[in-house]
Amino acid sequence: MANVTVLGAGAWGTAFGQVLADAGNDVTMWAIEPEIVEAIEKTHTNPVRLPSVKQLPANMTATGDRAAAVRGADVVVVAIAAQHAREALVEFKDLIPETALIVSLMKGIEQSTGKRMDQVVCEALGLEDERFLAVSGPNLSKQVAAREPAATVVGCTNIENAYEVAKLCTTKYFRAFVTSDVIGLEMCGSLKNVVALAVGMSHGAGYGENTAAMIETRGLAEIAAVGEAAGAMPETFRGLAGVGDLIATCGSPLSRNYTFGYNLGKGLSVEEATKESNGVAEGVATASAVVALGEQYHVPTPLALAMTRVLNDGISCAEMLGEMFPEGVTEE
Ligand SMILES: NC(=O)C1=CN([C@@H]2O[C@H](COP(=O)(O)OP(=O)(O)OC[C@H]3O[C@@H](n4cnc5c(N)ncnc54)[C@H](OP(=O)(O)O)[C@@H]3O)[C@@H](O)[C@H]2O)C=CC1
Ligand SMILES: O=C(CO)COP(=O)(O)O
Structure with a gap:
């Protein structure tokens, strides 16, 4: 020892x-x-x-x-x-x-x-x-x-x-x-906090499990795309630090990120949600960093981008979902 x-x-x-x-x-x-x-x-x-x-x-x-x-x-x-x-x-x-x-x-x-x-x-x-x-x-x-x-x-x-x-x-x-795979662990842990903000927000706004699953699944794809571009191993995103942590964080009111998002979904401002938070919600500062990383690696980050619009411009949950999932049909 x-x-x-x-x-x-x-x-x-x-x-x-x-x-x-x-x-x-x-x-x-x-x-x-x-x-x-x-x-x-x-x-x-x-x-x-x-x-x-x-x-x-x-x-x-x-x-x-x-x-x-x-x-x-x-x-x-x-x-x-x-x-x-x-x-x-x-x-x-x-x-x-x-x-x-x-x-x-x-x-x-x-x-x-x-x-x-x-x-x-x-x-x-x-x-x-x-x-x-x-x-x-x-x-x-x-x-x-x-x-x-x-x-x-x-x-x-x-x-x-x-x-x-x-x-x-x-x-x-x-x-x-x-x-x-250190890079994979870092990317999984950091980026899932941004997804948890969005899932918490959707629950706070009154939406149910289908909406949450939609955000989580597309969120995992976004985490993996940015992570792999940064040099992470694809299998890490399927493991405990990837999908495992996404399930725990996006599914629990014990998560500060989920709760921060939930409070935004209920109508609190970023300042009010910050005051309510019992500890650091890392996704708040990380969201814009993910957008910048996406630009650096030429990887689209619609979820992180929509979350920065919530945090910086105060758009609603419905508007966030609209930006995350624009009209038109694309391949999964
Ligand atoms: N909580 C969880 O379930 C998990 C958290 N994490 C990650 O672990 C990290 C820490 O989380 P957690 O402990 O829960 O967060 P907390 O918000 O509970 O604590 C943050 C810690 O950072 C310290 N701190 C902040 N600024 C400074 C500074 N300038 N100098 C020295 N210390 C400083 C705080 O000190 P002080 O108390 O004096 O303000 C506090 O000890 C985060 O990145 C989080 O994402 C990872 C897995 C699980
Ligand atoms: O990382 C976590 C669980 O694995 C904790 O999440 P929060 O920082 O959102 O509380």
Whole structure:
């Protein structure tokens, strides 16, 4: 077992930290919020981000000191809101041991650069590809935190490193598969959040399962087209991180993206939906990045484009569907 540091004690950082602790690792949580550090240290709870857990494991500690957090770490897990990852990670660049593996849980594309989190993390930390791992799958944090059976995918260009981290996060209730398709995991995790916004919006507007299935299916095709153009393996989109995460995220009010979209569908403005959101809805910033990636790779992204029209211009759900599925017959 290993010394693992988790940067970011949000809902998923904390729940995944619990998985790692349950697997027998010594887990140190680092958080920017002193209130969260104190709660984990003193009461073994995270009432701000993961209130459903009444007692975090004894082998999980917390600190707000960057150097102390990563000192002696074998593995550093990054679970920071994607748009803030770069600025947060540069502060750790000279502190993380040179041998440590870096694992990203994040599901987003950096809006200002159009870069995936593997690119952002490697740039911010000056990391070679082989030390970077992505973890992605149908992993709603509250359900994993309740130790309900679930599975994920660990990806690394060096498959031996993927096996190593997969073993570190395997418990009786949490299984990990491995892949070398890091780009596929990044694209699946990030782009499905945009689809979840659209599906949530359709439910919020009162539409049922047929509409949801239509958006999800075309959404999966869009994710796969952009992902493959970026270099991902086609089979990844059929797996846990692809269709699996799409099912979980688009089907659950526990998803912040789904709920954000649901609130838009009910008539809330983007500002109102942001206020209502309990944690980051990554799809909001990622939608325009997906459109830019589509333009870069010459791949149509009607779903992401329609979602940006909702977010920027306030078009209705019916109008969004009209833009996503224009009149006329085309091949599936
Ligand atoms: N929740 C889930 O079910 C899953 C989430 N993910 C992905 O994991 C990532 C994290 O999600 P989650 O933990 O749920 O999100 P939360 O919104 O619960 O937490 C976000 C975390 O980012 C931190 N953060 C934001 N800005 C900064 C900054 N400038 N410096 C340092 N820390 C910062 C927050 O700190 P603070 O609390 O102090 O604001 C918080 O710890 C996201 O990319 C998400 O898509 C992946 C799988 C499942
Ligand atoms: O990625 C997730 C489940 O796999 C969580 O989705 P949200 O970020 O929308 O809550």
